[in-house]
Amino acid sequence: MAKQQVxxxxxxxxxxxxxxxxxxxxxKKTGRVYFPAxxxxxxxxxxxxxxxxxxxxxxxxxxxxxxxxxPPYKGPETVETFKPYGVGYIELPGEVIVESRLTxxxxxxxxxxxxxEMTIIPFREDEKGNEVVTFAFAPVKG
Amino acid sequence: xxxxxxxGIGIHKFGRTDGMSGRQQGAFAVREAxxxxxxEWPDIQFAFGGSAAGGNADSLVNELGLTGxxxxxxxxxxxxxxxxxxxxxxxxxxxQYDVGVAVGFDKHPRGAxxxxxxxxxxxxxxxxxxxxxxxxxxxxKIQKYLHDHDLSPEVLGLVAQKAFRNGxxxxxxxxxxxxxxxxxxxxxMLSDPLTKYMFCSPAEGGVALxxxxxxxxxxxxxxxxxxxxVSMKTRHYGSFEVFSPYLAxxxxxxxxxxxxxxxxxxxxxxxxxxHVIQIQDTESGAEIMHMAENGFCKDGEQExxxxxxxxxxxxxxxxxxxxxxxxxxEPIGASGLRQVYEVVLQLRGEAGARQVQNNPKSGYTHxxxxxxxxxxxxxxx
Numbered sequence: 001m002a003k004q005q006v007x008x009x010x011x012x013x014x015x016x017x018x019x020x021x022x023x024x025x026x027x028k029k030t031g032r033v034y035f036p037a038x039x040x041x042x043x044x045x046x047x048x049x050x051x052x053x054x055x056x057x058x059x060x061x062x063x064x065x066x067x068x069x070x071p072p073y074k075g076p077e078t079v080e081t082f083k084p085y086g087v088g089y090i091e092l093p094g095e096v097i098v099e100s101r102l103t104x105x106x107x108x109x110x111x112x113x114x115x116x117e118m119t120i121i122p123f124r125e126d127e128k129g130n131e132v133v134t135f136a137f138a139p140v141k142g
Numbered sequence: 143x144x145x146x147x148x149x150g151i152g153i154h155k156f157g158r159t160d161g162m163s164g165r166q167q168g169a170f171a172v173r174e175a176x177x178x179x180x181x182e183w184p185d186i187q188f189a190f191g192g193s194a195a196g197g198n199a200d201s202l203v204n205e206l207g208l209t210g211x212x213x214x215x216x217x218x219x220x221x222x223x224x225x226x227x228x229x230x231x232x233x234x235x236x237x238q239y240d241v242g243v244a245v246g247f248d249k250h251p252r253g254a255x256x257x258x259x260x261x262x263x264x265x266x267x268x269x270x271x272x273x274x275x276x277x278x279x280x281x282x283k284i285q286k287y288l289h290d291h292d293l294s295p296e297v298l299g300l301v302a303q304k305a306f307r308n309g310x311x312x313x314x315x316x317x318x319x320x321x322x323x324x325x326x327x328x329x330x331m332l333s334d335p336l337t338k339y340m341f342c343s344p345a346e347g348g349v350a351l352x353x354x355x356x357x358x359x360x361x362x363x364x365x366x367x368x369x370x371x372v373s374m375k376t377r378h379y380g381s382f383e384v385f386s387p388y389l390a391x392x393x394x395x396x397x398x399x400x401x402x403x404x405x406x407x408x409x410x411x412x413x414x415x416x417h418v419i420q421i422q423d424t425e426s427g428a429e430i431m432h433m434a435e436n437g438f439c440k441d442g443e444q445e446x447x448x449x450x451x452x453x454x455x456x457x458x459x460x461x462x463x464x465x466x467x468x469x470x471x472e473p474i475g476a477s478g479l480r481q482v483y484e485v486v487l488q489l490r491g492e493a494g495a496r497q498v499q500n501n502p503k504s505g506y507t508h509x510x511x512x513x514x515x516x517x518x519x520x521x522x523x
Contacts (some may be wrong), residue, residue, distance in 0.1 A: 009267035024388075025267030028405045032379075035388035038265060058287075059389070063334040064272060067412055069256035072269025089277050089389060097389040107334055112289045123271060 164196025220511020
């Protein structure tokens, strides 16, 4: 039996879904978009839920070069098995800029302004043997 | 209203001091500051103090004496020292008291800070998936800045190189050896484009400053340093700050821009009037961006200034003359006060091997940190 996939956090992105999208809130009065929606940046009655676009431009990036401390990090790696991972901000046109893990950790693959696309990646296994998944952005090929 | 002066300064060496608590290092700094101006602890009417990881500042009275004074604890992230100073300034300015202490100390565990999502008002997924690191934020912010203003990554190495060069001249600094540019550029890449040697480390240390009204100051010293401005500002919607799962589409000016402007207005002086400058250099990129945000240059001019030596002790805008955070480490509670300590020393002409020449008259300090705040001071002798 295939492992069940569970989101790292309910309400962060639509899941399960064939076309997962990040869930944000738009403030009615100002049009400002806040992510994630689960965070009460803005009162429910003053805002509405919006699903964010999945394509955007790389606003900035870095490569996480060392194993983050646990807590708060819960990745499965040890100091020995750790591999650097990319992190960036992606500008979703007309909406908001979101912070995300990137699917590449090679600086040569990354250029500010390049097209990026959202995807879902496996992150770790939880205590029940489920596969915990989270969102990430990948360079658009071609 | 009275002018406010700094009459006594004390420091406990930054770095690592095994066998001594953060609080003991804070108490040491207070005793040094008292000695510096010939006062005794019972002369002190009030205190503002802070520490991020070293315990409650007001417990210093256990070490210094139970004299019954007003002692307020300040907790304001990286601006903790700046906020303690601001509060002490206001108490004297308002005529409430004549003489008091601003003190900060800390003792952090080794390695990068491990942040708690909940205490920053975030959900656990953010920390869990490896997005909650201050180092990442610094890397991403300077990555964007270098790109937008066409600066080479080597400019980051030049900042660190200067920090170690100045630290070598400072007996209270933690890092006291020069590091060559190649070693800095080729050291472990922690968060692209920032390498290991470009970051400051969490550390230990304590600083205390004794403030007095001008009238009282004259009684104890013939060389008071005047606190001409103290300002503290927080972020606006749209600024690019640490631990942000999202950013607005449009950038707002950084909190430093507002704190800096307020300080210049308060003092009636401008960046061109500053003879010695301490600005927040949590890592090399911060010094680059803060040069512009504090008005010392335009965006993109930094590389030229660094390459021509303008920010060296011998340059026309001596910057982080004590080695800054990069050479001293960052005990959060003490860090902002260390900058003021250095400027007072420089304005008195007592900075020894790292003394800025030609009798500096005016100095500037700036801290910046989580969750998007900044505090600045302007001092004159």
